[in-house]
Amino acid sequence: MTRLTFVRTVVVCLACGRGIAYAQTCGDGVVGSGEQCDDGNIVADDGCSPVCAVAPGFVCTGQPSFCTTIELVGRCETSGYANGVAISGRHAYVSVMAAGLDVFDIWNPRSCRKVASCATSGLGYHVAVSGDYAYVAAYDGGLDVIDISNPESCSVVANCPAVSGRYVHLVVSGGRAYIAADMGGLHIFDVSNPEGSCQYLGACATSDDAFGVEALNDYAYVAVDEAGLQVFDVSDPASCVSEDLCDIGERASGVAVANGYAYVASGLGGLYTFDITPANSCGGSSVAHCDTIGWADDIEVSGPYAYIADHQAGELQVFDISTPGSCRWAGEYRSGVRSADELTVSATYVYLAERNDGVAIVRIGHTCGDRLIDAGEQCDDGNTAGGDGCSALCTIEEHWECSGEPSVCRSTIPTVSEWGLVAMTLLVLMAGTVVLAKRPAAPRRPTSKFI
Numbered sequence: 262m263t264r265l266t267f268v269r270t271v272v273v274c275l276a277c278g279r280g281i282a283y284a285q286t287c288g289d290g291v292v293g294s295g296e297q298c299d300d301g302n303i304v305a306d307d308g309c310s311p312v313c314a315v316a317p318g319f320v321c322t323g324q325p326s327f328c329t330t331i332e333l334v335g336r337c338e339t340s341g342y343a344n345g346v347a348i349s350g351r352h353a354y355v356s357v358m359a360a361g362l363d364v365f366d367i368w369n370p371r372s373c374r375k376v377a378s379c380a381t382s383g384l385g386y387h388v389a390v391s392g393d394y395a396y397v398a399a400y401d402g403g404l405d406v407i408d409i410s411n412p413e414s415c416s417v418v419a420n421c422p423a424v425s426g427r428y429v430h431l432v433v434s435g436g437r438a439y440i441a442a443d444m445g446g447l448h449i450f451d452v453s454n455p456e457g458s459c460q461y462l463g464a465c466a467t468s469d470d471a472f473g474v475e476a477l478n479d480y481a482y483v484a485v486d487e488a489g490l491q492v493f494d495v496s497d498p499a500s501c502v503s504e505d506l507c508d509i510g511e512r513a514s515g516v517a518v519a520n521g522y523a524y525v526a527s528g529l530g531g532l533y534t535f536d537i538t539p540a541n542s543c544g545g546s547s548v549a550h551c552d553t554i555g556w557a558d559d560i561e562v563s564g565p566y567a568y569i570a571d572h573q574a575g576e577l578q579v580f581d582i583s584t585p586g587s588c589r590w591a592g593e594y595r596s597g598v599r600s601a602d603e604l605t606v607s608a609t610y611v612y613l614a615e616r617n618d619g620v621a622i623v624r625i626g627h628t629c630g631d632r633l634i635d636a637g638e639q640c641d642d643g644n645t646a647g648g649d650g651c652s653a654l655c656t657i658e659e660h661w662e663c664s665g666e667p668s669v670c671r672s673t674i675p676t677v678s679e680w681g682l683v684a685m686t687l688l689v690l691m692a693g694t695v696v697l698a699k700r701p702a703a704p705r706r707p708t709s710k711f712i
Contacts, residue, residue, distance in 0.1 A: 331577075467491055567580040
């Protein structure tokens, strides 16, 4: 006789020989159709709700789902319309349309502090950083090279005029700057001179307006408006060769490349994923597609997530790409502002350029070493190294005291110089005691027996 066994509400046919479930249920650890997440339970308040929906303020990835928080922790007030952002060390470099370039100290994410501003040759449309230089796509002003060796005193050291079109996006890779030049296609410059300069090398004719670009080794991947994703062999910039063109039926505005895939932000079309193995091909058609809420304008990939700046909804959308060749909505941060144009990711932080609202600093999860002190932590000095006062587990180490956020720690054991000062003080005190002890007694006043 066939026997049915019930696990929660999952029906399993034991007579089938392999115990194959023919109905899925929230809580089984498998993200099924109609589910946004499944963490293996139906408990509330852990990021994945009892009906397997991602809870507000969380993002979830994998199977079973791992959920962590997503929250706004700070904001940088820019000099104007923030359109692009790049991170290097403890500083954020923001392209600010008419104002040029703003530089911020972001070591304390809760207290972003502007330290410099630099005028550019045109509108500050997009920025990339490599070494001691920031490179700004300055719209019709061309390419600006800015010395940031001292971030608090930046200055333009070179400019390459726009050859054609308007410079709206760029990436720096292997000593070259690859620039999406709108109707001008893809322009390539040599920026390998360590003294800071730029030299035009050549251009690639795109099938439509070039809005976004990513480079990997000898290939460039360009988001080409209504034409889709175009792949170029750029090993010889003077004779650039188009290797492949993949139509997505929507407007392509941004592209990111990671782990053998190209991810395209495509306006109202959402997120498209292309297999780029071999590197000179995009496979003809996408291998995965996810809808977005508004207009997908820019995209960055880091770890198991693809992050999209939503131009219309004014928010950050996050997608789970932990399974190669697939995507699934993972969560969002809603800023409430009108527009989010571009973004960049650094460690556990996403920096979102939000036009006149500046740059939003959004944290994904909370871990020891992220510079902010969370529940269960006694300190956080921005690293997970021990022996510096704040341990790898963000507890205060013995004989240390820590304060502030990020934490600054100080040893409570006197240093050699401090011990020397103590010893000197003791010697002085002891010498004074000896002198007093050896001082001859005052002579006694003679007395007369006749009064």
